[in-house]
Amino acid sequence: MAEKTRKILVADDDQSMRIALFEALTRNGHHVVLAEDGQMALELAEKEPPALVIADIKMPRLDGLELLRRLKERSPELPVIIITGYATVNSAVEALKHGASDYILKPFPVEVIEDTVAQVLDRPPAAPGEAPPLRRKADDRFAKPLIGRHQKLLQMLEKARSVASSKATVLILGESGTGKEVLARFIHQESDREGGPFVALNCAALPENLLESELFGHERGAFTGAVATKKGKFELASGGTLLLDEIGEIPLHLQAKLLRVLQEEEVDRLGGRGPVRIDVHVLATTNRDLAEMVKEGTFRQDLFYRLNVIPLRLPPLRERKDDIPLLAEFFIDKYCRLYAKPRKRLSREVQRLFLASDWPGNVREMENLLERAVLLSRGDELQPGDFWEEEEISRQNPPPALDPGAAPDSTAGGGAGSGPVPELNGTSLREMERQMIMSALRKTDDNRTHAAKMLGISVRTLRNKLQEYRSQGGLE
Secondary structure, three states, rough: HHHHHOEEEOOOOOOHHHHHHHHHHHHHHOOEEOOOOOOHHHHHHHHHOOOOEEEEEOOOOHHHHHHHHHHHHHOOOOOOOEEEEEOHHHHHHHHHOOOOOEEEEEOHHHHHHHHHHHHHHHHOOOOOOOOOOOOOHHHHHHHHOOOOOOHHHHHHHHHHHHHHHOOOEEEEEEOOOOHHHHHHHHHHHHHHOOOOOEEEEOOOOOHHHHHHHHHHEOOOOOOOOOOOOOOOOHHHHOOEEEEOOOOHHHHHHEEEEEEEEHHHHHHHHEEEOOOOOOOOOOEEEOOOHHHHHHOOOOOOEEEEEEEEEEEEEOOOOHHHHHHHHHHHHHHHHHHHHHHOEEEOEOOHHHHHHHHHOOOHHHHHHHHHHHHHHHOOOOOOOHHHHHHHHHHHHHHHHOOOOOOOOOOOOOOOOHHHOOOOOOOOOOHHHHHHHHHHHHHHHHHHOOHHHHHHHHHHHHHHHHHHHHHHHHHHOOOO
16 A cells, blocks of 8 residues: 555665565565765665665774664654674664664574564654664574575464564474574574563573572572572563573473462562562473373473463474575574684585585574584585594595586496485484584593584583483493
8 A cells, every 4th residue: 555655775786685675575565765875875865765774884984873863863753673694782782872762683584674664664653862772682693593595484483483572382393403492592582572681591401409499589688698589580571571491391290380480470489478479471492291290290281281381493404405405504694703714615515415404403503513613614605524523424425515507426336426326314314413422422532411512402402312312222
Protein backbone atom coordinates (compact mmCIF):
# COMPACT_ATOMS: atom_id res chain seq x y z
CA MET A 1 0.00 0.00 0.00
CA ALA A 2 1.09 3.57 -0.66
CA GLU A 3 1.34 4.55 2.98
CA LYS A 4 3.89 1.76 3.55
CA THR A 5 6.22 2.98 0.81
CA ARG A 6 9.05 4.86 2.50
CA LYS A 7 12.30 6.22 1.16
CA ILE A 8 15.29 4.35 2.58
CA LEU A 9 18.87 5.51 2.03
CA VAL A 10 21.46 2.70 2.06
CA ALA A 11 25.14 3.65 2.44
CA ASP A 12 27.72 0.86 2.02
CA ASP A 13 30.95 0.68 0.04
CA ASP A 14 30.35 -3.04 -0.61
CA GLN A 15 28.49 -3.30 -3.91
CA SER A 16 27.13 -6.80 -3.21
CA MET A 17 25.69 -5.62 0.10
CA ARG A 18 24.08 -2.59 -1.56
CA ILE A 19 22.48 -4.83 -4.17
CA ALA A 20 21.26 -7.34 -1.57
CA LEU A 21 19.69 -4.60 0.57
CA PHE A 22 18.17 -2.92 -2.49
CA GLU A 23 16.51 -6.16 -3.59
CA ALA A 24 15.24 -7.04 -0.11
CA LEU A 25 13.83 -3.58 0.68
CA THR A 26 12.27 -2.89 -2.71
CA ARG A 27 10.63 -6.31 -2.51
CA ASN A 28 8.90 -5.00 0.62
CA GLY A 29 7.58 -1.96 -1.21
CA HIS A 30 10.17 0.65 -0.18
CA HIS A 31 11.83 3.24 -2.38
CA VAL A 32 15.57 2.63 -1.98
CA VAL A 33 18.39 5.07 -2.77
CA LEU A 34 21.99 3.81 -2.75
CA ALA A 35 25.22 5.57 -1.75
CA GLU A 36 28.69 4.07 -2.04
CA ASP A 37 30.26 6.13 0.75
CA GLY A 38 29.31 8.29 3.72
CA GLN A 39 29.83 11.64 2.02
CA MET A 40 27.58 10.70 -0.88
CA ALA A 41 24.93 9.51 1.61
CA LEU A 42 25.09 12.81 3.50
CA GLU A 43 24.65 14.80 0.29
CA LEU A 44 21.69 12.65 -0.81
CA ALA A 45 20.03 12.96 2.61
CA GLU A 46 20.38 16.76 2.53
CA LYS A 47 18.99 16.94 -0.98
CA GLU A 48 15.94 14.77 -0.31
CA PRO A 49 15.46 13.58 3.30
CA PRO A 50 14.78 9.82 3.65
CA ALA A 51 12.50 8.10 6.16
CA LEU A 52 15.35 5.81 7.26
CA VAL A 53 19.10 5.45 6.75
CA ILE A 54 21.02 2.17 6.80
CA ALA A 55 24.78 2.80 7.04
CA ASP A 56 27.87 0.63 7.17
CA ILE A 57 30.60 1.77 9.59
CA LYS A 58 33.70 1.26 7.42
CA MET A 59 33.32 3.54 4.37
CA PRO A 60 35.63 5.89 2.49
CA ARG A 61 35.45 9.69 2.81
CA LEU A 62 33.00 9.55 5.73
CA ASP A 63 32.50 6.55 7.99
CA GLY A 64 29.15 5.38 9.32
CA LEU A 65 29.51 6.79 12.82
CA GLU A 66 30.44 10.24 11.56
CA LEU A 67 27.56 10.04 9.09
CA LEU A 68 25.27 9.14 12.00
CA ARG A 69 26.49 12.16 14.01
CA ARG A 70 25.97 14.59 11.16
CA LEU A 71 22.56 13.23 10.24
CA LYS A 72 21.40 13.51 13.85
CA GLU A 73 22.67 17.09 14.07
CA ARG A 74 20.41 18.01 11.16
CA SER A 75 17.46 15.71 11.87
CA PRO A 76 17.46 14.26 15.41
CA GLU A 77 14.29 12.27 14.70
CA LEU A 78 15.72 10.51 11.61
CA PRO A 79 16.16 6.76 12.37
CA VAL A 80 19.56 5.32 11.45
CA ILE A 81 20.45 1.61 11.47
CA ILE A 82 24.16 0.85 11.73
CA ILE A 83 25.47 -2.35 10.09
CA THR A 84 29.04 -3.57 10.35
CA GLY A 85 31.35 -6.49 9.84
CA TYR A 86 33.84 -4.94 12.28
CA ALA A 87 31.92 -4.80 15.53
CA THR A 88 33.66 -3.40 18.60
CA VAL A 89 32.37 -2.38 22.01
CA ASN A 90 33.46 1.22 21.35
CA SER A 91 31.59 1.45 18.06
CA ALA A 92 28.44 -0.02 19.63
CA VAL A 93 28.61 2.46 22.50
CA GLU A 94 29.21 5.34 20.07
CA ALA A 95 26.28 4.25 17.95
CA LEU A 96 24.05 4.09 21.03
CA LYS A 97 25.28 7.43 22.32
CA HIS A 98 24.52 9.21 19.06
CA GLY A 99 21.05 7.74 18.70
CA ALA A 100 21.30 4.76 16.36
CA SER A 101 18.05 2.84 16.13
CA ASP A 102 19.84 -0.50 15.83
CA TYR A 103 23.29 -2.03 15.45
CA ILE A 104 23.50 -5.17 13.33
CA LEU A 105 26.52 -7.42 12.85
CA LYS A 106 27.32 -8.74 9.35
CA PRO A 107 26.65 -11.21 7.91
CA PHE A 108 22.96 -11.45 8.72
CA PRO A 109 19.95 -13.23 7.18
CA VAL A 110 17.83 -10.96 5.02
CA GLU A 111 14.93 -11.53 7.42
CA VAL A 112 16.85 -9.68 10.14
CA ILE A 113 17.11 -6.44 8.16
CA GLU A 114 13.53 -6.73 6.91
CA ASP A 115 12.24 -7.21 10.45
CA THR A 116 14.44 -4.42 11.85
CA VAL A 117 13.38 -1.92 9.17
CA ALA A 118 9.71 -2.74 9.77
CA GLN A 119 10.06 -2.22 13.52
CA VAL A 120 12.09 0.98 13.24
CA LEU A 121 9.70 2.57 10.76
CA ASP A 122 6.69 1.62 12.89
CA ARG A 123 8.33 2.86 16.10
CA PRO A 124 6.85 6.10 17.46
CA PRO A 125 9.23 9.09 17.29
CA ALA A 126 11.34 9.82 20.36
CA ALA A 127 10.50 12.75 22.60
CA PRO A 128 12.53 15.93 22.01
CA GLY A 129 16.04 15.51 23.38
CA GLU A 130 15.58 11.77 23.85
CA ALA A 131 17.59 9.30 21.79
CA PRO A 132 15.56 6.46 20.26
CA PRO A 133 16.11 3.25 22.23
CA LEU A 134 18.27 0.57 20.69
CA ARG A 135 16.22 -2.53 20.01
CA ARG A 136 19.23 -4.48 21.18
CA LYS A 137 21.57 -3.45 23.95
CA ALA A 138 25.11 -2.70 22.88
CA ASP A 139 26.60 -5.49 24.97
CA ASP A 140 24.10 -8.01 23.56
CA ARG A 141 25.35 -7.18 20.08
CA PHE A 142 28.44 -9.25 20.82
CA ALA A 143 26.60 -12.42 21.64
CA LYS A 144 27.07 -14.91 18.83
CA PRO A 145 24.47 -14.25 16.13
CA LEU A 146 22.19 -16.95 14.75
CA ILE A 147 23.56 -17.67 11.30
CA GLY A 148 21.69 -19.77 8.77
CA ARG A 149 19.07 -20.00 6.05
CA HIS A 150 17.93 -23.59 6.55
CA GLN A 151 14.15 -23.90 6.58
CA LYS A 152 14.04 -25.69 9.95
CA LEU A 153 16.05 -22.91 11.58
CA LEU A 154 14.00 -20.10 10.03
CA GLN A 155 10.71 -21.73 11.04
CA MET A 156 11.96 -22.15 14.59
CA LEU A 157 13.07 -18.48 14.73
CA GLU A 158 9.67 -17.34 13.53
CA LYS A 159 8.03 -19.38 16.28
CA ALA A 160 10.46 -17.88 18.81
CA ARG A 161 9.54 -14.34 17.70
CA SER A 162 5.83 -15.08 18.07
CA VAL A 163 6.19 -16.11 21.74
CA ALA A 164 8.98 -13.72 22.75
CA SER A 165 6.72 -11.18 24.45
CA SER A 166 4.53 -13.74 26.21
CA LYS A 167 5.15 -15.04 29.72
CA ALA A 168 4.86 -18.65 28.61
CA THR A 169 7.85 -20.69 29.70
CA VAL A 170 10.04 -21.65 26.75
CA LEU A 171 12.00 -24.91 26.78
CA ILE A 172 14.91 -24.77 24.31
CA LEU A 173 16.04 -28.24 23.29
CA GLY A 174 19.08 -29.24 21.32
CA GLU A 175 22.41 -30.97 21.37
CA SER A 176 25.46 -29.39 22.95
CA GLY A 177 26.91 -26.64 20.80
CA THR A 178 23.79 -25.90 18.73
CA GLY A 179 23.40 -22.38 20.17
CA LYS A 180 20.70 -22.71 22.82
CA GLU A 181 21.86 -19.69 24.81
CA VAL A 182 22.17 -17.69 21.60
CA LEU A 183 18.52 -18.47 20.86
CA ALA A 184 17.56 -17.48 24.42
CA ARG A 185 19.22 -14.08 23.95
CA PHE A 186 17.46 -13.73 20.61
CA ILE A 187 14.09 -14.29 22.32
CA HIS A 188 14.93 -11.66 24.94
CA GLN A 189 15.99 -9.14 22.27
CA GLU A 190 12.79 -9.73 20.29
CA SER A 191 10.54 -9.33 23.33
CA ASP A 192 8.96 -6.33 25.02
CA ARG A 193 11.39 -7.02 27.91
CA GLU A 194 14.47 -6.14 25.87
CA GLY A 195 15.12 -3.10 28.05
CA GLY A 196 15.18 -5.29 31.16
CA PRO A 197 17.94 -7.58 32.40
CA PHE A 198 18.93 -10.86 30.78
CA VAL A 199 20.24 -13.17 33.50
CA ALA A 200 21.66 -16.62 32.79
CA LEU A 201 22.46 -19.37 35.28
CA ASN A 202 24.22 -22.60 34.36
CA CYS A 203 22.54 -25.14 36.63
CA ALA A 204 25.29 -27.70 35.94
CA ALA A 205 28.15 -25.40 36.96
CA LEU A 206 27.28 -25.04 40.65
CA PRO A 207 27.34 -27.55 43.51
CA GLU A 208 23.98 -28.31 45.07
CA ASN A 209 24.70 -26.33 48.24
CA LEU A 210 25.22 -23.12 46.22
CA LEU A 211 22.58 -23.59 43.53
CA GLU A 212 19.63 -22.90 45.83
CA SER A 213 21.16 -19.64 47.03
CA GLU A 214 22.01 -18.59 43.46
CA LEU A 215 18.45 -19.26 42.32
CA PHE A 216 16.42 -17.90 45.21
CA GLY A 217 18.82 -15.73 47.23
CA HIS A 218 19.42 -15.67 50.97
CA GLU A 219 19.24 -13.39 53.98
CA ARG A 220 22.18 -12.47 56.12
CA GLY A 221 22.94 -15.25 58.61
CA ALA A 222 20.82 -17.82 56.77
CA PHE A 223 23.77 -20.22 56.84
CA THR A 224 27.45 -20.24 57.70
CA GLY A 225 29.21 -17.74 55.48
CA ALA A 226 26.08 -15.73 54.62
CA VAL A 227 27.53 -12.43 55.81
CA ALA A 228 25.14 -10.28 53.75
CA THR A 229 21.73 -10.47 52.11
CA LYS A 230 21.95 -11.65 48.51
CA LYS A 231 19.33 -11.53 45.80
CA GLY A 232 18.91 -14.68 43.74
CA LYS A 233 18.80 -14.88 39.97
CA PHE A 234 14.99 -14.70 39.92
CA GLU A 235 15.01 -11.35 41.68
CA LEU A 236 17.91 -10.03 39.61
CA ALA A 237 16.03 -10.91 36.41
CA SER A 238 12.75 -9.30 37.50
CA GLY A 239 11.39 -7.19 34.67
CA GLY A 240 13.46 -9.15 32.18
CA THR A 241 14.39 -12.68 31.20
CA LEU A 242 15.92 -15.52 33.21
CA LEU A 243 17.70 -18.36 31.41
CA LEU A 244 18.04 -21.60 33.33
CA ASP A 245 20.77 -23.34 31.36
CA GLU A 246 21.04 -27.15 31.64
CA ILE A 247 17.77 -27.37 33.59
CA GLY A 248 18.04 -31.17 33.64
CA GLU A 249 20.91 -30.92 36.13
CA ILE A 250 18.80 -29.40 38.94
CA PRO A 251 18.57 -31.90 41.82
CA LEU A 252 15.17 -33.30 42.74
CA HIS A 253 14.92 -31.55 46.10
CA LEU A 254 15.15 -28.13 44.37
CA GLN A 255 12.75 -29.00 41.57
CA ALA A 256 9.71 -28.70 43.86
CA LYS A 257 10.79 -25.23 45.01
CA LEU A 258 11.45 -24.17 41.43
CA LEU A 259 8.00 -25.38 40.39
CA ARG A 260 6.40 -23.28 43.13
CA VAL A 261 8.29 -20.17 42.00
CA LEU A 262 7.15 -20.66 38.41
CA GLN A 263 3.52 -21.15 39.48
CA GLU A 264 3.25 -18.47 42.16
CA GLU A 265 5.66 -15.90 40.66
CA GLU A 266 7.29 -15.29 44.02
CA VAL A 267 10.47 -16.49 45.71
CA ASP A 268 11.39 -17.29 49.28
CA ARG A 269 14.96 -16.38 50.08
CA LEU A 270 16.85 -18.77 52.35
CA GLY A 271 16.22 -17.46 55.83
CA GLY A 272 13.68 -14.96 54.57
CA ARG A 273 10.58 -13.89 56.48
CA GLY A 274 8.20 -13.73 53.53
CA PRO A 275 7.91 -14.22 49.77
CA VAL A 276 9.17 -11.67 47.26
CA ARG A 277 7.11 -11.00 44.13
CA ILE A 278 8.90 -11.32 40.80
CA ASP A 279 8.07 -10.60 37.16
CA VAL A 280 10.27 -12.82 35.01
CA HIS A 281 10.03 -14.54 31.63
CA VAL A 282 11.68 -17.91 32.21
CA LEU A 283 13.57 -19.75 29.48
CA ALA A 284 15.20 -23.11 30.06
CA THR A 285 17.65 -25.14 27.99
CA THR A 286 18.70 -28.76 28.02
CA ASN A 287 20.43 -31.31 25.81
CA ARG A 288 18.90 -34.15 27.79
CA ASP A 289 15.63 -36.03 27.22
CA LEU A 290 13.51 -34.70 30.08
CA ALA A 291 10.60 -36.99 29.21
CA GLU A 292 12.91 -39.98 29.63
CA MET A 293 14.21 -38.53 32.91
CA VAL A 294 10.60 -38.30 34.12
CA LYS A 295 10.19 -42.01 33.40
CA GLU A 296 13.42 -42.73 35.27
CA GLY A 297 12.22 -40.70 38.26
CA THR A 298 15.08 -38.17 38.09
CA PHE A 299 12.92 -35.24 36.94
CA ARG A 300 9.53 -34.19 38.25
CA GLN A 301 6.68 -34.68 35.83
CA ASP A 302 4.80 -31.57 36.99
CA LEU A 303 7.91 -29.41 36.53
CA PHE A 304 8.46 -30.90 33.07
CA TYR A 305 4.93 -29.95 32.00
CA ARG A 306 5.38 -26.47 33.49
CA LEU A 307 8.61 -25.91 31.56
CA ASN A 308 7.45 -27.52 28.32
CA VAL A 309 4.77 -24.93 27.50
CA ILE A 310 6.59 -23.71 24.38
CA PRO A 311 9.20 -26.26 23.23
CA LEU A 312 11.72 -25.03 20.65
CA ARG A 313 14.19 -27.51 19.19
CA LEU A 314 17.40 -26.29 17.60
CA PRO A 315 18.39 -28.61 14.76
CA PRO A 316 21.92 -30.06 14.97
CA LEU A 317 24.39 -28.95 12.35
CA ARG A 318 24.26 -32.31 10.55
CA GLU A 319 20.57 -31.63 9.79
CA ARG A 320 21.25 -28.24 8.20
CA LYS A 321 24.40 -28.83 6.22
CA ASP A 322 23.49 -26.17 3.69
CA ASP A 323 24.32 -23.67 6.47
CA ILE A 324 27.88 -25.02 6.87
CA PRO A 325 29.47 -22.81 4.16
CA LEU A 326 27.69 -19.74 5.55
CA LEU A 327 28.83 -20.48 9.11
CA ALA A 328 32.38 -21.23 7.99
CA GLU A 329 32.55 -17.95 6.09
CA PHE A 330 31.27 -16.04 9.12
CA PHE A 331 33.75 -17.57 11.57
CA ILE A 332 36.72 -17.26 9.21
CA ASP A 333 35.89 -13.58 8.72
CA LYS A 334 35.43 -13.10 12.46
CA TYR A 335 38.77 -14.58 13.49
CA CYS A 336 40.76 -13.11 10.62
CA ARG A 337 39.63 -9.68 11.83
CA LEU A 338 40.13 -10.54 15.50
CA TYR A 339 43.71 -11.73 15.01
CA ALA A 340 44.55 -9.27 12.20
CA LYS A 341 45.14 -12.10 9.73
CA PRO A 342 44.87 -11.82 5.94
CA ARG A 343 41.55 -13.04 4.54
CA LYS A 344 41.49 -16.85 4.30
CA ARG A 345 39.26 -19.44 2.65
CA LEU A 346 38.60 -23.15 2.93
CA SER A 347 40.39 -25.47 0.52
CA ARG A 348 38.24 -27.82 -1.57
CA GLU A 349 39.38 -30.77 0.51
CA VAL A 350 38.38 -29.10 3.77
CA GLN A 351 35.03 -28.11 2.27
CA ARG A 352 34.40 -31.79 1.47
CA LEU A 353 35.39 -32.87 4.95
CA PHE A 354 33.21 -30.19 6.54
CA LEU A 355 30.16 -31.17 4.51
CA ALA A 356 30.74 -34.87 5.23
CA SER A 357 31.28 -34.53 8.97
CA ASP A 358 28.55 -35.32 11.48
CA TRP A 359 29.75 -32.42 13.70
CA PRO A 360 29.16 -34.00 17.13
CA GLY A 361 30.02 -30.67 18.79
CA ASN A 362 27.82 -28.74 16.34
CA VAL A 363 28.39 -25.00 15.74
CA ARG A 364 30.65 -24.63 18.77
CA GLU A 365 32.96 -27.33 17.45
CA MET A 366 33.11 -25.68 14.03
CA GLU A 367 33.86 -22.26 15.53
CA ASN A 368 36.69 -23.57 17.70
CA LEU A 369 38.19 -25.54 14.80
CA LEU A 370 38.12 -22.49 12.55
CA GLU A 371 39.62 -20.22 15.19
CA ARG A 372 42.48 -22.67 15.62
CA ALA A 373 42.96 -23.04 11.85
CA VAL A 374 43.05 -19.28 11.28
CA LEU A 375 45.79 -18.99 13.90
CA LEU A 376 47.83 -21.95 12.64
CA SER A 377 47.58 -21.53 8.89
CA ARG A 378 50.43 -19.94 6.95
CA GLY A 379 48.74 -19.42 3.59
CA ASP A 380 45.51 -17.85 2.43
CA GLU A 381 43.84 -21.26 2.04
CA LEU A 382 42.96 -23.41 5.05
CA GLN A 383 44.18 -27.01 4.57
CA PRO A 384 43.32 -30.20 6.50
CA GLY A 385 46.64 -29.94 8.36
CA ASP A 386 45.48 -26.66 9.89
CA PHE A 387 42.60 -28.53 11.57
CA TRP A 388 43.83 -32.04 12.32
CA GLU A 389 47.07 -33.84 13.16
CA GLU A 390 48.99 -35.04 10.10
CA GLU A 391 49.14 -38.61 11.41
CA GLU A 392 45.36 -38.70 11.74
CA ILE A 393 44.88 -37.38 8.22
CA SER A 394 47.35 -39.87 6.71
CA ARG A 395 45.87 -42.75 8.71
CA GLN A 396 42.44 -42.04 7.31
CA ASN A 397 43.82 -41.32 3.80
CA PRO A 398 41.09 -38.81 2.90
CA PRO A 399 40.32 -38.69 -0.83
CA PRO A 400 41.56 -35.69 -2.80
CA ALA A 401 39.25 -32.77 -3.45
CA LEU A 402 37.40 -33.00 -6.72
CA ASP A 403 37.69 -30.15 -9.19
CA PRO A 404 34.83 -30.35 -11.67
CA GLY A 405 37.03 -28.75 -14.29
CA ALA A 406 40.06 -30.97 -13.75
CA ALA A 407 40.99 -33.97 -15.83
CA PRO A 408 40.48 -37.44 -14.31
CA ASP A 409 43.32 -38.55 -12.07
CA SER A 410 45.02 -41.38 -13.97
CA THR A 411 46.99 -42.41 -10.88
CA ALA A 412 43.87 -43.29 -8.89
CA GLY A 413 42.92 -46.92 -9.10
CA GLY A 414 39.84 -47.72 -11.15
CA GLY A 415 39.70 -44.28 -12.77
CA ALA A 416 38.66 -42.41 -9.63
CA GLY A 417 38.50 -39.13 -11.48
CA SER A 418 35.39 -40.24 -13.35
CA GLY A 419 33.91 -42.53 -10.73
CA PRO A 420 31.56 -41.73 -7.85
CA VAL A 421 32.71 -39.50 -5.00
CA PRO A 422 33.91 -41.66 -2.11
CA GLU A 423 31.63 -41.44 0.92
CA LEU A 424 33.19 -39.64 3.86
CA ASN A 425 30.23 -39.70 6.23
CA GLY A 426 30.43 -43.38 6.96
CA THR A 427 32.84 -45.49 8.98
CA SER A 428 36.02 -43.62 8.05
CA LEU A 429 34.85 -40.28 9.41
CA ARG A 430 33.53 -41.80 12.60
CA GLU A 431 36.84 -43.57 13.03
CA MET A 432 38.69 -40.29 12.40
CA GLU A 433 36.57 -38.68 15.10
CA ARG A 434 37.35 -41.50 17.53
CA GLN A 435 41.07 -41.33 16.76
CA MET A 436 41.07 -37.56 17.33
CA ILE A 437 39.39 -37.99 20.71
CA MET A 438 41.77 -40.75 21.76
CA SER A 439 44.77 -38.70 20.62
CA ALA A 440 43.59 -35.66 22.59
CA LEU A 441 43.12 -37.77 25.72
CA ARG A 442 46.62 -39.24 25.38
CA LYS A 443 48.16 -35.81 24.95
CA THR A 444 46.39 -34.46 28.03
CA ASP A 445 47.01 -37.52 30.23
CA ASP A 446 43.29 -38.38 30.14
CA ASN A 447 42.27 -34.94 31.39
CA ARG A 448 38.81 -34.65 29.85
CA THR A 449 38.52 -30.90 30.40
CA HIS A 450 41.78 -30.18 28.58
CA ALA A 451 41.02 -32.75 25.88
CA ALA A 452 37.59 -31.22 25.21
CA LYS A 453 39.15 -27.78 24.95
CA MET A 454 41.75 -29.08 22.50
CA LEU A 455 39.00 -30.70 20.39
CA GLY A 456 36.75 -27.67 20.48
CA ILE A 457 33.83 -29.50 22.09
CA SER A 458 32.20 -29.46 25.52
CA VAL A 459 33.17 -31.85 28.30
CA ARG A 460 29.63 -33.21 28.18
CA THR A 461 29.94 -34.03 24.49
CA LEU A 462 33.27 -35.73 25.11
CA ARG A 463 31.78 -37.78 27.92
CA ASN A 464 28.83 -38.79 25.74
CA LYS A 465 31.15 -39.85 22.91
CA LEU A 466 33.26 -41.97 25.29
CA GLN A 467 30.12 -43.63 26.62
CA GLU A 468 29.06 -44.35 23.05
CA TYR A 469 32.44 -45.91 22.21
CA ARG A 470 32.35 -47.95 25.40
CA SER A 471 28.86 -49.30 24.65
CA GLN A 472 30.02 -50.26 21.15
CA GLY A 473 33.12 -52.00 22.47
CA GLY A 474 35.40 -49.29 21.12
CA LEU A 475 37.06 -48.74 24.50
CA GLU A 476 38.72 -51.25 26.74
